[in-house]
Amino acid sequence: MSTTWRHLPAPAREIAETATGAVAAARDRDGAAYRPAVERLAVADRAGLVLGGAVRLLLEDGHPDGLDGDDVRQVLERCARSAATWWPEVDPHVLLVLLAGALGVYDPGDDENPPDPAAVARHAPLLVADLLAVTGRPFADYLNAAFAEVARTELHD
Numbered sequence: 001m002s003t004t005w006r007h008l009p010a011p012a013r014e015i016a017e018t019a020t021g022a023v024a025a026a027r028d029r030d031g032a033a034y035r036p037a038v039e040r041l042a043v044a045d046r047a048g049l050v051l052g053g054a055v056r057l058l059l060e061d062g063h064p065d066g067l068d069g070d071d072v073r074q075v076l077e078r079c080a081r082s083a084a085t086w087w088p089e090v091d092p093h094v095l096l097v098l099l100a101g102a103l104g105v106y107d108p109g110d111d112e113n114p115p116d117p118a119a120v121a122r123h124a125p126l127l128v129a130d131l132l133a134v135t136g137r138p139f140a141d142y143l144n145a146a147f148a149e150v151a152r153t154e155l156h157d
Contacts, residue, residue: 042122097115
């Protein structure tokens with residue numbers, strides 16, 4: 001059964017639909033479907049924020065006792081190696097930035113070469129697909145939770 005996103009405002013719906021397609025293409029290792037999906041994702045406003053929330057939630061579920069440096073390295077290596085077999089453009093630095101950002105320890109001011117939104121869009125679905133394989137739960141669960149978190153944050157700001 002597929003999730004419908006009709007209840008979301010149009011910009012959020014675009015993120016949900018595009019991210020779902022990109023993650024599905026990453027799980028299927030389908031480069032032909034992945035490229036247009038991540039290109040659409042790159043122009044979706046706030047997609048990085050939502051996907052970062054999903055990554056954080058996935059990391060928490062996959063590591064209920066907490067993460068340490070070895071866990072982060074293992075996630076990074078597993079994702080980069082797996083993605084490189086079908087998506088040779090994978091950049092481990094961008095994956096590391098995504099992981100650090102999701103954990104709240106990334107400062108773009110300290111990075112000589114911070115990734116642009118297009119690079120984030122090309123890599124976040126790879127990381128999400130990899131982490132979903134660990135949790136075994138549907139992406140829609142994490143996406144809904146990430147949207148709820150963004151809404152809650154915006155309400156308190």
